[in-house]
Amino acid sequence: MNNKTMLQRSLLTTGITLALGLSFGLSQSALAESTTSDLEIKAGLAQAYSMDCGESALDFGVTTLVLGDRAGSTTILVEPTLTGGAPDVDGVTTGVTAGSASAGKCILSGSSAKKNDEITVTYGDDVTLTGEDGLSDIGKPDDDLGGLTVGDFDAGNPKLDADGGVEFRIGGTLTIPATVAKKHLGGYSGTITVTADDS
Numbered sequence: 277m278n279n280k281t282m283l284q285r286s287l288l289t290t291g292i293t294l295a296l297g298l299s300f301g302l303s304q305s306a307l308a309e310s311t312t313s314d315l316e317i318k319a320g321l322a323q324a325y326s327m328d329c330g331e332s333a334l335d336f337g338v339t340t341l342v343l344g345d346r347a348g349s350t351t352i353l354v355e356p357t358l359t360g361g362a363p364d365v366d367g368v369t370t371g372v373t374a375g376s377a378s379a380g381k382c383i384l385s386g387s388s389a390k391k392n393d394e395i396t397v398t399y400g401d402d403v404t405l406t407g408e409d410g411l412s413d414i415g416k417p418d419d420d421l422g423g424l425t426v427g428d429f430d431a432g433n434p435k436l437d438a439d440g441g442v443e444f445r446i447g448g449t450l451t452i453p454a455t456v457a458k459k460h461l462g463g464y465s466g467t468i469t470v471t472a473d474d475s
Contacts, residue, residue: 321385327472329382336363337375338414345455354379356432356447368454379432379445382470387440388475395434395442400469402427411463421460424451429468436474446470
């Protein structure tokens with residue numbers, strides 16, 4: 277093989293190598309592409325399941341009665357539908373006049389249950405009332421009347437609206453013991469824990 281032939285082969289080999297390298301480089305450049313698109317983002321806020329019973333108290337009003345031993349207790353019944361007016365009086369009723377009374381109000385919201393689903397309302401133990409100043413425009417009693425209790429709480433059958441809420445009222449029964457002295461006269465209050473279950 278003479279020098280001219282070797283030179284031609286060398287040039288041919290070099291030319292092939294350069295051609296392949298250039299071709300490979302073009303292929304890599306063609307694969308390195310990019311594109312864009314918009315992704316929609318969403319977020320929501322909703323009220324948590326909650327209840328507020330602080331807007332309107334269960335109010336038995338001011339009851340006037342004969343002092344001393346009355347030979348039996350008196351009960352004052354406030355129905356959940358009562359929003360002002362005279363409640364029902366039972367037991368010893370002689371000399372007893374009930375004042376204007378009203379059921380308490382609770383507002384529930386944020387339920388995920390269906391519209392018209394019924395809410396189950398439960399309560400803590402019966403409440404013994406204690407003297408408090410400034411209630412019903414009368415002062416605090418000189419001595420608390422023992423056995424002045426409220427029980428038999430009743431909310432009727434509240435049902436959810438389309439927004440997962442409901443406003444309902446709670447009634448109950450006040451029991452006034454047989455013996456009431458002058459020192460017991462005055463305003464009384466207490467609280468009851470209310471639980472609402474939508475399941």
